Amino acid sequence: MKENLTSMGFVVTAEVVKEYKAILYGRYKINPTPCEITGICTMDDGTYVIADYTDLQITRLDGNLAVGDHIKVSGHPFSVCSVGPKEVATFLYGINKIQFISVGQCMELKTEFNVGSSAVGVSYDATQDSLFVCHSNQVSIYTKSGVLLRTYEKNENGDRLFTLARQLALNVSNHSMFVTDENGKLTALSKDGKVIWTFSDSELRRPWGLCVLPGDIILASGIGSNNVLQIDKDGRKIGELLGASEKLAFLYALAFDRKHSRLLIGSSSNEIHVYILSKK
Template sequence: MDKTISEMDNLMKKKQKDIEDNMKTKVTFLKEIEAFRKEINEALDRLEQASVTEVDENCGKMDQELRMELKTIQETLDKLTTCKAEMVSAQRNSSQQFVNMKISENIISDMKKATLRSTNVLKDSMSFERNSEILHFLRNHESLAKKPLLMKHGLYEVQSKKSYNVKLNDDVSTCDIWSSCILDSGDILLADYENKKIKLVDCETYRVRNSLKVSTEPQSVCKISNVEAAVSLYNNTVQFVSTKNKLAPTRSLTFGHFCRGIAVMDGHLAISYLSKAYIYTMNGQYLKTIEKDRFGSNMFHQIRETCSSDNGRTIHMVDDMKDLVTIGRDGNVMWQYSSQEIKDTWGVCTDGNGNVFVSGAVSRNVTQLGSDGAYLGEVVSKAHDLNCPRAISFHRKQRKLFVTDSNELHVFRVQ
């Protein structure tokens, strides 16, 4: 008893010290957060000041040019007024009137050219466009702390399965969900190709809470931020959609090529079409095309769906012949997965812990790959009675795998 009492007494002292150390740690972390926020504020202040200075300089130069042009206009007006008066006074002198008329025509012609140049300069030099990549980067983080990437080792196992009908009363065709993604709220966004709709599925009831009719067939959908998503449409357009409260179209970008898969990689838009992947800024500025590997061979045959990796620096692309190709930010192939276990690859998603899921429409399954591309096995198999699984997405917090199959949204709880 004496020995135990002594041990408990030492344990009490240790726990008391742990409490004190924990309080010190809290103070240290809070100071670090405050200091980090101060650095971020200073960086934003610097960017703001640089933008303000640039606008001041551009508008200042434009103001000088406009004032000089205003002065020129006034001088021209004075010349025209004088010339008109001389024409009136020389009504009986046709030669002098002819000379004054030619002088007036030259003055008017020069003035019109100067006005046209001024308008063009004003249109070309004066512009301000938001750098939305900065806002996108900030919105895509849950806190100022860097989150460690937790690895899930081994194959997920299905614990339960529930199915929900996502066909609406005004849908004219059987649902054909080509793509899906999980929003920060946990709600699921679906791209219904046949019914030309984007559907928002509630994360608790798994019923379609809201839908948006788009101009043509939607093919792929991805989350841009906690309040915005992007949808690739059949007419070479990427439509941005507000996901706050209810679905609403916002801006759109039109490209000179077909748009199939869409994802965000390293803060940029990755848009696939057949055997090519195009990289653009969020404002639609072209950056590069990914097509050939370092040996000059085609990396893809026909890309279907794409998704970004958990760290956002690589991208997974499912191909109708090459199954799954993962590329890095430099455009080089990191690894490729091809197997007889999966046929007619269609959907792809990650679990947030380094694992990748791939659906096979013909093989009627969903396979799991490790972070290095190693095949781990089937998570969903033919035994789960799927007819044609296509779009897949994963809720990392609830550990649920969502698989679309015609009118059905299947919810698999996994462990």
């Protein structure tokens, strides 16, 4: 339509996407010694739950980001997602299981199921009541009881979609999903597994963490480039949100707190880094 209108003499301007800016809100120590914080999720009650890969534990932070209680798990938790008001799910590296944990009055291990092979990211789709799990070269969808529903492995031409799928973020507003691949790509897929677009950029090395902001802007972190890029809904780079000057190392986890417009970052550190986001 834009091309047709232009050929008829109309001036059509591109949609202006406002860039986000980030201001450091604070650094919050969650462990006395260095650890790898590989997952963060926000809960409906204003608390946060994090995956501490190094110490094999899931930790809860209160609304002020102070460490509350924690629970030990039987493998290295590589990610964590909310699956209800009082429950989270995590993938346990080393034993290849999805573990459900109650985060009510106290933290308690609940059910679990085996996924058969190594994975990293786990995300929950409330509309389908299902889990999306990033295996090495595919994304698998499971029921909460562990029944495999389908996999996204190849495109329409029969080529593999992923080399090393790491994290996945869902955009419920347009029924799409985004997957980071450690080979340097970020892929947007429809819910039926069709590729919408693929993004790669020399500024983003070893893409890993993901989250979706209001306005359908995607944030992706690079654990090889130690930065966070902003990408629009059509797969175009908007700019770098956080760069080398922040001195963040191995940015594994990104989580956005919509209520407070906060970006929480988990990395190879003993702290959660929190930024306030606003439009420029």
